[in-house]
Amino acid sequence: MTGRSLHNALLAVLGDGPLRARLLNGDNSIRGLLGSEEWVALLRVSGERLCRMSRFLARHYYRERIVRLFRHVRTLAPDTGRDPLTVLDTPAGRVALDQSVLGTAASAESVLSLIEDYLIGNDGAIRDAIPYWRDLVRYQATMFRVEAGAPRSGGTRDGAPCRSLSTRILELDWDIPEVLSELRKGTHPIPPANPMPTCLLVARSRHGRVTAVRCLAEIRMLVESANGERGVEELAQRCKLPLQETARFLRQLEEIGAIEWKAER
Amino acid sequence: MANSLSIGAFYNPHLAHETLAASELIDHLAMADLPGQHDAAWPEIRERFTLLLHDYLGQLSEPLDEEELGRARFLLDQYRSPWAAEHLQRIRCTGSPGGEAHRPQLDYVFPPLYTDDLLADYARNARLLREHLGVPLAIEPIPTYMHLDVPQMSEPEFLHRLCEQSGCHLLLDIVHTWLSARFAGRDPRALLLELPLERVIEIHVAGSAPDPDLEEPWIAPMLPDREILDLAELAAARAPGLRAITFDAFSPALRADTLLAGVRLIHERFGQNR
Numbered sequence: 001m002t003g004r005s006l007h008n009a010l011l012a013v014l015g016d017g018p019l020r021a022r023l024l025n026g027d028n029s030i031r032g033l034l035g036s037e038e039w040v041a042l043l044r045v046s047g048e049r050l051c052r053m054s055r056f057l058a059r060h061y062y063r064e065r066i067v068r069l070f071r072h073v074r075t076l077a078p079d080t081g082r083d084p085l086t087v088l089d090t091p092a093g094r095v096a097l098d099q100s101v102l103g104t105a106a107s108a109e110s111v112l113s114l115i116e117d118y119l120i121g122n123d124g125a126i127r128d129a130i131p132y133w134r135d136l137v138r139y140q141a142t143m144f145r146v147e148a149g150a151p152r153s154g155g156t157r158d159g160a161p162c163r164s165l166s167t168r169i170l171e172l173d174w175d176i177p178e179v180l181s182e183l184r185k186g187t188h189p190i191p192p193a194n195p196m197p198t199c200l201l202v203a204r205s206r207h208g209r210v211t212a213v214r215c216l217a218e219i220r221m222l223v224e225s226a227n228g229e230r231g232v233e234e235l236a237q238r239c240k241l242p243l244q245e246t247a248r249f250l251r252q253l254e255e256i257g258a259i260e261w262k263a264e265r
Numbered sequence: 266m267a268n269s270l271s272i273g274a275f276y277n278p279h280l281a282h283e284t285l286a287a288s289e290l291i292d293h294l295a296m297a298d299l300p301g302q303h304d305a306a307w308p309e310i311r312e313r314f315t316l317l318l319h320d321y322l323g324q325l326s327e328p329l330d331e332e333e334l335g336r337a338r339f340l341l342d343q344y345r346s347p348w349a350a351e352h353l354q355r356i357r358c359t360g361s362p363g364g365e366a367h368r369p370q371l372d373y374v375f376p377p378l379y380t381d382d383l384l385a386d387y388a389r390n391a392r393l394l395r396e397h398l399g400v401p402l403a404i405e406p407i408p409t410y411m412h413l414d415v416p417q418m419s420e421p422e423f424l425h426r427l428c429e430q431s432g433c434h435l436l437l438d439i440v441h442t443w444l445s446a447r448f449a450g451r452d453p454r455a456l457l458l459e460l461p462l463e464r465v466i467e468i469h470v471a472g473s474a475p476d477p478d479l480e481e482p483w484i485a486p487m488l489p490d491r492e493i494l495d496l497a498e499l500a501a502a503r504a505p506g507l508r509a510i511t512f513d514a515f516s517p518a519l520r521a522d523t524l525l526a527g528v529r530l531i532h533e534r535f536g537q538n539r
Contacts, residue, residue, distance in 0.1 A: 002380070002382045003378040003380025003383040003415075004359075004380075004383055004386070006378060007355055007358075007383070010411075010413070011356070011357065011369065011371065012369065014369075014371065015369025015370070015371055041413060044414045045414075046411075049410070049411050052479050052480060053411055055478045056479050056483075057371050059478055060372070061373065064372060067517055102371065184303050
């Protein structure tokens with residue numbers, strides 16, 4: 001056993017609720033996973049302290065994401081009375097933290113489902129004051145979901161373009177980008193908005209940055225047609241776009257992470 | 266940055282206007298995140314203040330890859346920072362028996378174990394990063410809340426050896442030291458005096474608050490109390506290479522009055538009233 005191997009095992013149990021529960025129950029079938037000596041060393045750690053530290057780390061993990069990815073919903077919290085951060089302090093929130101596996105889409109989804117229920121449950125009065133409220137919540141929830149989504153599989157430009165697994169197309173009834181622009185200015189407590197069908201493409205780059213951009217019909221078709229089987233020429237024909245423009249769109253989509261390249265056709 | 270002691274704070278983008286208005290009070294800003302594209306104040310902030318690179322550059326228990334090195338260089342150039350800082354932390358597994366399926370990343374500071382093998386890795390990788398950047402690299406230790414019953418060095422011994430072997434400096438967060446002492450059942454002054462204070466280039470000062478998860482205090486974006494300021498003064502008196510003291514409050518919830526009061530407290534304590 002080395003310091004590195006023991007620390008790896010410690011990080012694994014700190015960030016993985018089910019694994020931690022098995023360790024604390026003395027389940028020796030996880031010896032292979034953690035290392036036998038590492039398992040023994042971790043059994044000597046105070047279980048109470050291990051659980052406290054794990055919840056502390058999980059809370060920081062999801063709090064940081066809620067602050068960043070639900071920031072516009074939080075800006076309106078003085079008007080709505082609903083700050084998604086408070087979800088982490090509820091009994092259900094604490095269970096979600098304790099059972100989470102940090103970095104997984106499934107655990108993010110558990111936290112997100114609590115947030116969505118909290119924000120849109122009995123929200124009639126909020127929607128009277130902020131008619132685009134649910135679209136705003138959907139937008140922020142999609143950002144959260146996309147960031148937590150499946151990692152990119154990689155590939156090279158030699159292959160065929162393929163829609164990334166985490167990419168989402170979001171159809172809204174309100175012009176949410178316009179609302180966000182007003183919220184950033186901070187000039188209106190509750191920015192006004194007009195109903196307008198709006199389509200957004202939400203994607204995560206290789207570096208984990210989540211981007212939402214307006215999605216025109218031809219871009220939507222391009223993204224939805226990119227299945228890793230069709231080449232650039234075929235996509236151009238299918239989407240009725242000039243070849244050069246198709247290649248340019250694909251490069252831009254790749255940059256924001258909406259498209260990746262499958263190595264083999 | 267002039268050779269005199271610089272006193273500053275973290276850059277909190279939501280307080281950009283108040284920060285600019287207080288530029289007579291604030292010498293430098295520590296940068297935890299690269300400002301976003303919507304931060305209209307950033308060009309003026311960049312022009313007005315000395316900026317100190319304090320972003321996450323990489324986990325120094327492993328060699329930084331080309332991309333991480335490139336990003337570190339980019340940030341250093343953006344900020345024109347006289348030194349860079351990185352936490353002495355380990356937040357993701359590498360080469361673990363569980364493989365990819367069990368590699369959670371904590372995304373929050375967490376200390377390594379103070380073992381010989383990790384010391385060698387940290388020293389090598391910190392030296393490589395320092396040489397790549399061509400400016401001093403200050404390492405900031407993190408308090409150890411969970412003690413493992415395995416042979417380890419003490420935190421001071423690890424830091425002495427790390428600084429010596431890597432040529433790095435120390436970024437001393439006074440609340441971290443206070444917490445380390447508390448968790449180890451030691452007197453904070455005694456622990457502080459065992460650290461390689463001659464390597465300290467920057468000091469962070471902030472407050473602490475009870476944490477409901479840990480059921481212990483933890484660092485908080487609040488004003489430091491007298492004990493923390495006393496410890497900071499003790500460290501500063503024995504740190505001949507000290508160049509900056511930073512009010513370590515970085516939070517979207519931070520209020521302008523707290524930010525400015527924190528900087529004023531440091532000015533008052535270190536005899537540089539403005």
